[in-house]
Amino acid sequence: MASGRIWIRGGRVLDPSTGRDEVADLLVEDGKIAAVGAGLAASGGEVLEAAGAWVVPGFIDLHVHLREPGQEYKEDIASGGRAAVAGGFSAVVCMANTQPANDDPSVTEYILDRARQESPARVYPVGAATRGLAGEVMTEMVALVDAGCVALSDDGKTIMDSGVMRRVFEYSQLARVAIITHAEDRTLVREGVVNEGPVSTRLGLPGNPSIAEVIHVARDLMLAELAGAHLHVAHVSTAGAVDLIRRARERGVHVTAEVTPHHLALTDEATLGYDTNTKMAPPLRSETDMRACRAGLADGTLDAIATDHAPHAVHEKDVEFTAAPPGVIGLETAVPVTLDLVRANELAPLEWVRRLSTNPARIIHRAGGSLAVGAAADIALVDPERRWIYDPAKGFSKSRNSPWAGREMIGCAIATLVGGVLVWDVERGVLLP
Amino acid sequence: MTGRDLLGIEGLDRTDLERILETAERMQEVGRRDVKKVPTLRGRTLINLFFEASTRTRTSFEIAGKRLSADVVNFTPSSSSLTKAESILDTAMTLDAMDPDAVIVRHKVAGVPKRIADALAAPVINAGDGAHEHPTQALLDCFTVKQEKGRFDGLTVTIIGDITHSRVARSNLYAFTKLGAEVRLAAPPTMLPTGIESLGAKAYTSLREALEGADVVMVLRIQQERLDGQPRRRDRARSRRPPPERDPRPGAQRRRGADGRPVSVRGALGEARGMRASGARSARQASEGDRARVGVVEEVRGEERDG
Ligand SMILES: [Zn+2]
Numbered sequence: 242m243a244s245g246r247i248w249i250r251g252g253r254v255l256d257p258s259t260g261r262d263e264v265a266d267l268l269v270e271d272g273k274i275a276a277v278g279a280g281l282a283a284s285g286g287e288v289l290e291a292a293g294a295w296v297v298p299g300f301i302d303l304h305v306h307l308r309e310p311g312q313e314y315k316e317d318i319a320s321g322g323r324a325a326v327a328g329g330f331s332a333v334v335c336m337a338n339t340q341p342a343n344d345d346p347s348v349t350e351y352i353l354d355r356a357r358q359e360s361p362a363r364v365y366p367v368g369a370a371t372r373g374l375a376g377e378v379m380t381e382m383v384a385l386v387d388a389g390c391v392a393l394s395d396d397g398k399t400i401m402d403s404g405v406m407r408r409v410f411e412y413s414q415l416a417r418v419a420i421i422t423h424a425e426d427r428t429l430v431r432e433g434v435v436n437e438g439p440v441s442t443r444l445g446l447p448g449n450p451s452i453a454e455v456i457h458v459a460r461d462l463m464l465a466e467l468a469g470a471h472l473h474v475a476h477v478s479t480a481g482a483v484d485l486i487r488r489a490r491e492r493g494v495h496v497t498a499e500v501t502p503h504h505l506a507l508t509d510e511a512t513l514g515y516d517t518n519t520k521m522a523p524p525l526r527s528e529t530d531m532r533a534c535r536a537g538l539a540d541g542t543l544d545a546i547a548t549d550h551a552p553h554a555v556h557e558k559d560v561e562f563t564a565a566p567p568g569v570i571g572l573e574t575a576v577p578v579t580l581d582l583v584r585a586n587e588l589a590p591l592e593w594v595r596r597l598s599t600n601p602a603r604i605i606h607r608a609g610g611s612l613a614v615g616a617a618a619d620i621a622l623v624d625p626e627r628r629w630i631y632d633p634a635k636g637f638s639k640s641r642n643s644p645w646a647g648r649e650m651i652g653c654a655i656a657t658l659v660g661g662v663l664v665w666d667v668e669r670g671v672l673l674p
Numbered sequence: 675m676t677g678r679d680l681l682g683i684e685g686l687d688r689t690d691l692e693r694i695l696e697t698a699e700r701m702q703e704v705g706r707r708d709v710k711k712v713p714t715l716r717g718r719t720l721i722n723l724f725f726e727a728s729t730r731t732r733t734s735f736e737i738a739g740k741r742l743s744a745d746v747v748n749f750t751p752s753s754s755s756l757t758k759a760e761s762i763l764d765t766a767m768t769l770d771a772m773d774p775d776a777v778i779v780r781h782k783v784a785g786v787p788k789r790i791a792d793a794l795a796a797p798v799i800n801a802g803d804g805a806h807e808h809p810t811q812a813l814l815d816c817f818t819v820k821q822e823k824g825r826f827d828g829l830t831v832t833i834i835g836d837i838t839h840s841r842v843a844r845s846n847l848y849a850f851t852k853l854g855a856e857v858r859l860a861a862p863p864t865m866l867p868t869g870i871e872s873l874g875a876k877a878y879t880s881l882r883e884a885l886e887g888a889d890v891v892m893v894l895r896i897q898q899e900r901l902d903g904q905p906r907r908r909d910r911a912r913s914r915r916p917p918p919e920r921d922p923r924p925g926a927q928r929r930r931g932a933d934g935r936p937v938s939v940r941g942a943l944g945e946a947r948g949m950r951a952s953g954a955r956s957a958r959q960a961s962e963g964d965r966a967r968v969g970v971v972e973e974v975r976g977e978e979r980d981g
Contacts, residue, residue: 439869443684445784445806445841448868514792515785559763561783 246270246286247663252296252622257595258611267296269618272661277612287663291622294655297594298610299331299619301601302572303499304421304475304547307333307364310351311340316552316639318352322360323637324550324572326665329654331619332363332609333550333572334601336396337374344369344380346388353389361657361664361673363619365391365605370409370420374398379409382416391605392473394421397522401427403460410468419473419497419604422461424482425523429453434563436509436524444512446562449524455481462489462496473604474498476549478523480533487542497604499547500534502571502578503644507531511644517558517565518644521549524567539587544600548575552640570643573636577650580625584651590625618661625652637671678797681788682807683848691816691853698817701968704741715744718775722748723765723790724801725781731801731810735778738967744775762786766793779803784841805839810967812845816853817965819890826853832884833857835894836865837877843894847875860884864904865896 247269254265254277266281267274302325308316316324325333335352337343343352349366356364368385370393372378382393393413399422400406413420430453435441437448458474462485465472477483477498486498503521508528512519519525537543551568558565571578579597582588588596599610609619631650633641657665664673683691704712720739724732732748739746749769769777774796779787784804791798802808816826823829831850837843837859847870850857857875859866866877878884885891 437868439872442867442869443844443873445804445844450868515788556761559761561762561781562785563783 246275247618247658247661248281248286248288249291249296249620249622250281250288252291252294253590254296254612255591255594256298256612257591257599258298258616259613260591261612262591265296267612267620269620269658269661272618274612274614274616274618274620277614289622289656289663293624293626295590295594295623295625296612297329297621297623298598298602298612298616299621299657299659300329300575300597300654301332301334301605301607301609302330302548302550302575303334303473303545303601303604304501305333305335305550305572306338306552306568307335307352308552309339309355310348314639315554315557317359318355318364319359320637320639321550321552321572322356322362322364323671324570325360325362326657326659326671327637327654328572328574329576329597329621329623329657329665330362330572331621331657331659332365332607334365334367334391334547334605337367337369337394338396338398342369342374343367343385343390344372344374346381346384349385349388349390361659361671363659365389365607367392367394367396367421369393370395370413371400371405376400376402376405379405379412382412382418386416386418390418391607392419392421394423394475396421396423396475399423399425399427399457403464406461407464407468410464410470410472413470414468418606419471420465421473421475422457423475423522424454424457424461424477425449426453426457426460429456432563434520434524434567435512436526436530438509438527440509440512444515444562451479451481451526451530454479454523455485458482458485462486462494465496466494469495471495471497476501476504476523476547477534477537477543478504478526478530480530483533483537483542487537487540490542497544497600498537498542499545499601500538500543501547501549502575503549503569504531504534505538505546506578506581507644515562516644517560517562518569518642518646520562520565520567521551521569522567535582535587538582538596539592544596544604546575546579546596547601548572550638551642552638553642554639555641558642568642570633570636570638570640573633573638574631574643574645574650576623576654577631577652578645580652583625618658620656620658621654622656623652624655624667627651627653627655629653679787679791679799680809681791681798681800683809683812683845683852684807686809686848686852688852688854691813691849694813695817695820698813698965698968701741701965704968705965711741711743713743715739715742715775718742718744719773720744720746721769721772721774721777722746722801723751723769723777723779724748725751725779725786726802728780728802731780734964734967735799735801735810737964741964741968747772747774762789763793766790769794769796802841804841805844806841807845807848808841809845809849811842812849814967815842815846815892816849819850823889826850826855829855829889830887831855831857831890831892832860832888833875833892833894834860834881834884835892836896837861837870837894838865838867839897840894842892844873846892847873851875855890858884858888862904 268276307321368390432447433449437450441448548571602610780801784806787800
């Protein structure tokens with residue numbers, strides 16, 4: 242993507258990669274950051290006035306479901322990419338549970354090809370760890386990574402066979418990428434659809450106990466440690482898992498972890514009205530679990546905020562609670578929802594940015610998360626105060642399954658640049674492609 | 675109470691419950707007349723929407739509606755929607771087109787009546803949803819106890835059986851607690867749902883302790899398909915038991931192990947079987963059920979008038 246000059250003037254520049262947190266100007270030239278500093282003299286090119294806004298590295302979402310190929314009625318690479326940049330994300334990491342699954346380099350190439358044509362955001366595919374996400378036969382991991390996959394995961398099709406999982410971890414070292422696990426012991430989850438506890442008892446719905454996550458995280462930490470592999474725990478939701486990850490890291494296990502905006506902001510009490518847009522996997526948990534996730538994010542045990550953007554059509558969600566597919570969309574609401582931690586003084590602005598950009602880039606070994614001179618100009622402008630009402634029907638995702646429909650939001654991405662190109666402007670909409 | 679709906683006992687307060695029980699008592703008098711009807715709901719339409727078959731409960735609502743002079747329509751969902759995931763909005767729109775004055779919903783999945791109520795203009799009465807609530811059944815049980823005991827304050831009500839899967843247990847727990855009784859739940863740990871005590875009851879795994887000084891005992895049906903790997907002997911013992919869904923036990927006296935030793939849960943459940951109500955009482959409760967449901971239907975309709 243070629244581009245001319247763009248001056249971003251007078252914003253609060255927050256760059257976790259250098260620790261910079263000051264009001265400054267920023268010059269973008271030829272797709273890269275050419276200069277950062279106070280009082281740069283603008284000459285030529287476009288000017289973005291950023292006074293009052295935060296100028297940050299473009300966000301990277303480690304966990305989205307773009308549904309292409311195969312389920313384009315829910316989302317596709319074009320709509321998901323537009324939702325991403327509208328939410329301040331310059332890049333998304335898309336899960337392998339497409340139809341067909343991304344278990345073969347030909348599928349990876351298809352996704353990347355579509356992304357080049359259709360998506361204003363960068364798209365980094367995750368390859369399947371086992372063929373057809375069946376948890377039995379490993380994929381050709383090296384070939385998948387050579388084709389462009391940045392991590393390997395069967396995500397929601399949790400690999401229950403510990404022997405297979407051990408080999409996946411061992412083999413992953415040839416591919417030199419993280420193994421992402423959706424940690425839920427399915428034999429404990431059984432029919433569970435809401436967090437097991439007083440809320441599931443009041444609702445009369447089958448409970449999904451927190452121990453199902455904790456026991457699986459324990460297993461994966463042990464296997465990753467044994468194999469010396471990099472484990473990335475997806476969407477951590479329980480106090481027990483946060484604790485296990487913290488202790489494993491202390492003893493040197495190569496583990497990273499993410500948490501979703503909904504597990505940081507909502508508890509299982511949100512499910513009391515039987516709204517299927519509060520049905521997720523893992524489920525919304527107790528107040529104690531939510532607090533532990535927030536604390537874990539603050540102390541760095543949880544490295545990243547990732548949305549687990551999981552689009553589902555209205556007709557799929559408009560059914561009995563037990564029959565509805567789990568998951569919610571999150572790309573367009575992650576910024577305001579997680580800014581709540583900054584407003585609550587649980588997370589400094591720089592640390593918030595780190596968990597949305599610098600850390601995700603490190604986990605997938607890709608550039609990004611930096612505003613240093615010479616870095617690719619993937620940039621977001623965030624207005625932390627702007628108030629708006631979220632209406633999923635007016636959003637860019639094809640789906641509307643959000644627990645925040647109709648809610649007032651505080652904060653949003655007012656502009657997003659990818660490779661030095663302005664692709665999102667809150668006044669003008671998505672500009673490219 | 676969500677607006678004019680009756681979705682569960684959880685959202686009611688004591689005065690709501692007492693008002694409904696008083697209406698049921700008035701209707702008891704109507705039930706003794708030659709013409710067992712009052713004109714309260716003349717020209718109004720009630721829809722019975724039963725996704726889960728229950729002739730007894732459906733008929734009871736039919737009788738209740740007719741006693742209030744309403745037109746009662748039995749709306750049977752298509753057989754496909756009984757097995758497939760049901761579009762709740764489609765259901766609500768179909769019902770809305772029939773312009774009902776109240777809709778009575780029963781569904782095997784918890785929360786469906788609530789979702790239909792959210793989407794529907796007419797008030798919804800929950801006639802049982804999954805393991806959530808069965809408010810009219812609880813009102814019937816309260817009515818029965820009131821007839822027998824004349825009060826709720828100071829009573830101890832013990833509910834025995836698979837609490838985890840029982841909507842009747844939940845609704846009764848709320849109802850009796852709100853009315854001033856103490857509620858005890860007795861079951862093996864695998865049949866006591868997590869956090870049940872946060873709803874105001876005391877949970878027991880010892881039946882002997884749960885029955886100690888109980889004034890009312892209820893025995894819940896245990897469904898074989900819900901045992902989920904629990905011991906087979908217990909499974910067999912239960913499968914021989916007759917299948918009434920619920921069984922309020924007014925007048926039960928202090929229960930102790932005959933030899934003073936702790937009674938095992940399995941043995942005690944067997945003992946409870948011996949305390950089962952007679953057929954005559956079941957029949958009487960069925961007609962009391964009509965009255966309790968008359969109270970509910972009139973309550974909902976009254977709310978509609980006020981709102
Ligand atoms: Zn997942």
